[in-house]
Amino acid sequence: MKEHQYKATIEWTGNLGSGTDHYKNYERSHKVSIKDKVIIQGSSDPAFRGDPNKHNPEDLLLASLSSCHMLWYLHFCSVNNVIVEAYIDHATAIMIEEESGRGFFKEVVLSPSIRVRQPEMIAKAIALHQKANEYCFIANSVNFPVRHLPQVSAGE
Structure with a gap:
């Protein structure tokens, strides 16, 4: 280790x-x-009472989850002969604020749109999201669900 x-x-x-x-x-x-x-x-x-033009911790946590997942996903695609040509994630998060002021994240949803080189790569490209989630250091460190709603298409 x-x-x-x-x-x-x-x-x-x-x-x-x-x-x-x-x-x-x-x-x-x-x-x-x-x-x-x-x-x-x-x-x-x-x-x-924060500045809307600056990053906040909640934004950064969401960005960390999304980028960690993407990096693992690209790795697993590369070693499994799935050629990714484009990847963009429109990630969302829900945070609950209690009346006392305490809060917690309820869930994060990663919604990546991926373009792979060939149509026969689509099924494997979709399946590799599960493996990326299993390896993502950040996802393995949080106590709320990180869901995935990938959309995969083939290049033209």
Whole structure:
């Protein structure tokens, strides 16, 4: 078994001068820094007083699930002679916010549209989504269902 370690620095940048002396007196802005990578400007969801022009943790979790699945899927297609020519996922998530303010993700639905080179690759291309889900590190780490609704077509 291998162990992989990751490091990120999250820095709050939303102090407007009085810190967190009142719920409405600070921004939720922050930056996500990972060595030698582009800085991600973050905030909370606009529903929670965040900046709608910045990524929020919920967006990033959804994006992580989608991209992890895609990368495993492309890997399994390549080793199974399924030639993918295009892949785009319009992923969605549902988060439940309780009256107390606590929340949790109810589910994520990945809805990738994939184009493979030949029609005879379609059935295998659809089947490989299950295998990609079984291997996705992020999907294996969450406690809610990650469903898949792939659409596969053949190139012309």
